[in-house]
Amino acid sequence: MIEVKELRRSFGPVVAVDGISFNVEKGEVLGLLGPNGAGKTTAMRILACFLKPDSGTASVCGHDILQEPTAVKKSLGYLAENVPAYSEMTVGGFLNFVCDAREIKGRARKQALDRVVPSCSIESVYHQTIDTLSKGYKRRVGLAQALIHDPRVLILDEPTDGLDPNQKHDVRKLINKMAKDKCIIISTHILEEVEAVCTRTVIIARGRILVDSTPKDLKEEHQCSLNSVFRKITTTNTGKKAKSA
Amino acid sequence: MNSFLAVFKRELKGYFATPLAYVFLVIFLFFSGYLAFKEGFYEMRQADMAAFFRNLPLLFVFMVPSTAMRLWAEERKVGSIELLLTLPITITQAVLGKFFAAWLFLAIALALTFPMVITVCYLGNPDIGLIITGYLGSLLMAGGFLAIGCFFSALSKNQVISFVLSVVACAILVFAGMPTTLNYISTFLPAGMVSAIEGMSFQTHFESIQRGVLWFGDVSYFVLLIVGWIAACTIVLDERKAR
Numbered sequence: 001m002i003e004v005k006e007l008r009r010s011f012g013p014v015v016a017v018d019g020i021s022f023n024v025e026k027g028e029v030l031g032l033l034g035p036n037g038a039g040k041t042t043a044m045r046i047l048a049c050f051l052k053p054d055s056g057t058a059s060v061c062g063h064d065i066l067q068e069p070t071a072v073k074k075s076l077g078y079l080a081e082n083v084p085a086y087s088e089m090t091v092g093g094f095l096n097f098v099c100d101a102r103e104i105k106g107r108a109r110k111q112a113l114d115r116v117v118p119s120c121s122i123e124s125v126y127h128q129t130i131d132t133l134s135k136g137y138k139r140r141v142g143l144a145q146a147l148i149h150d151p152r153v154l155i156l157d158e159p160t161d162g163l164d165p166n167q168k169h170d171v172r173k174l175i176n177k178m179a180k181d182k183c184i185i186i187s188t189h190i191l192e193e194v195e196a197v198c199t200r201t202v203i204i205a206r207g208r209i210l211v212d213s214t215p216k217d218l219k220e221e222h223q224c225s226l227n228s229v230f231r232k233i234t235t236t237n238t239g240k241k242a243k244s245a
Numbered sequence: 246m247n248s249f250l251a252v253f254k255r256e257l258k259g260y261f262a263t264p265l266a267y268v269f270l271v272i273f274l275f276f277s278g279y280l281a282f283k284e285g286f287y288e289m290r291q292a293d294m295a296a297f298f299r300n301l302p303l304l305f306v307f308m309v310p311s312t313a314m315r316l317w318a319e320e321r322k323v324g325s326i327e328l329l330l331t332l333p334i335t336i337t338q339a340v341l342g343k344f345f346a347a348w349l350f351l352a353i354a355l356a357l358t359f360p361m362v363i364t365v366c367y368l369g370n371p372d373i374g375l376i377i378t379g380y381l382g383s384l385l386m387a388g389g390f391l392a393i394g395c396f397f398s399a400l401s402k403n404q405v406i407s408f409v410l411s412v413v414a415c416a417i418l419v420f421a422g423m424p425t426t427l428n429y430i431s432t433f434l435p436a437g438m439v440s441a442i443e444g445m446s447f448q449t450h451f452e453s454i455q456r457g458v459l460w461f462g463d464v465s466y467f468v469l470l471i472v473g474w475i476a477a478c479t480i481v482l483d484e485r486k487a488r
Contacts, residue, residue: 048331051487073333080331084324086255088262100251101332145328 001026001153001183002047006056009042016042018207019056024200026152029179031198031215032187035234039207040187041081044157047185048078060153074102076153077146081161083139087131091122091141094130095148102149112148119174120144135162143171147178154184160193172196191226205234248334252342260350265315273308273354280304281361292369297361298379298455302419302447305390310411312350313394316343317482318404326486336486340479344395351387355380375457382454385467386447390415392474399482415447422446 002024009017017039024030032040045051047058049069057064063071085094095116099109117123120140125133130141139162146154159175160168175184175197188194194201195215203211210233211218215226222229260266277297284296320326329339365371390411397411398404420426421442431439443449450463 045327045487050327050331070333070335073331078331080324080327082324084326084328086259086325087323088259089255093258097251097255098332100254101248101334103247103333 002058002060002185004043004047004056004058007043007046007053007058008055009046009051009053015207017046017053020204020207020209021056022202022209022212024183024185026183027180028200029175029184029186029198031194031201032185032204033189033191033194033201033230034187034204038205038234040204041157042207043204044078044155044185044187045080047155048076048080049073074149075151076155077149077151078154079139079142079146079156079159081157083142085130085138085141085145088129090127090129091133092126094141095144098145098148104149112150115150116144116147120147121170136164136167139163140167140171143174152182154178154182156184156186158188159186160188160190168193191230195226203230203233210234248332249338249342252329252334252339253346256343256346257349260346266350269308269312270354270357273304274357276304276308277301277358278361286361292365292371294361294365294371294376294379295455297358298383301383302386302451305387306412306415306419309351309387309390310394310397310408310415312347313391313411314398314404314408316347316395317399317478318402318407321399321402321486321488322404330486336479336483340395340399340475340482344391344475347391347395348384348388351391352384355383355387372457375455378454378457378459381459382451382463385454385464386451389418389447389467389470389474392471392478393418396474396478396481399478399485402488418445418447420446420448422448422452 004020004022006019006021007017008015008019020039020043022030032043034040042051046053047060047065049065049072052066057066059065060072061075063075065072086097089097095113096109099105099112104112117126120143122137122140122144125137125141130138133141139159143156143159146156156175160171163171172193175186178184179197179199186193186197198215200214201211201218202209213221218229219226222232224232277300280300280303281294281297284299286296289296317326320329330336334342362376365376393414394407394411397407397414400410401407423446427439427443430442434442450466453460453463
């Protein structure tokens, strides 16, 4: 459902994404791993049609991100890294705005809100303004926003960042529940999360894909924990830079 | 269309959800009234609104950029632009939605000066047509200033910078048509250049509408100005949204 072909994007002299390609099918949860500045966020922003690639392209549910960005945006739910929202709005007002923009009206809107508000457990803050919420609640509001139209494709940039262990558990449970009939890409630093939810891992560093495998295979191949695998792969490939510094 | 309306509605509500709208309205109404009375609104013994409209360009130079500065600068600073543009909304729809919401807000501010109209009607027999064209001209001028403010708001993430830049740009366009400026530049520029500069100024076209004539040239000046700056805003925003 997601096809990424030779995506490249640079910011001035810095190449953020350097020719990455991968496919993700329905039922897969792809964990995008990599050190800070590896290009995860840039890649996700390109898929969400926020940034344009310098070259290469991608398609989501058969819609090309360059030719039909609006169709792509309609078919995916996107949670950005710093969970932007309009701080002066209430949670309810904000979700209603997202419904307006996504053309969810009348009964469908009520159903969508009834489904998404409890599943992200934000009932208690529904009438509160967003700037009074804690980081964890803000992130859950962001998640609710991404799920409100029941998209076939989900792109979540660090969905459990800033959540407490219980909330992390809940979000992972939610992702696992949705995994069967959706196609999900999540980026994360937390490797236990990869083991808990991902069916596949792509490790990228400095804009390139280093590994495309499953968490289980990776562990078997390297005979150690995912943490050690991650360190082994990302430090050997960025080793030169570290030594010269 | 629906996405445009969603942005429009949210933006307009946003003004009234914060103290911004009320602070703006109070200050705008106070100064528009104050300047009109300072000009001798009563003392002139004329049943018209000329004293009120005459000072609006100067007031707008400061007031309109203060409404426009947050439009995109804030959105980019907070990062909510990433949310907005990953919803099925195109940049053009978002820019237009925000622009028209802000324009309607300014129209509300102008409409709230209605006690002046009532006063004039109560005290004499004003030319209603002149008052209507006066308000229409003011609204068009507000739109022009707003489009400029919109552009500079998209240019910088910093609201203060975008405010200062748009005040300067608006002030240049107003003062270019003031008699003092025109007298001065006519001492060293050829007459053709002087009239070209005069033709580019807000002041000239605004005054012309004030006289009660809705001439095509004046209206199209404002329309072209708005379309041009809004188009520039869209291009700049597309270029700089992620920075």
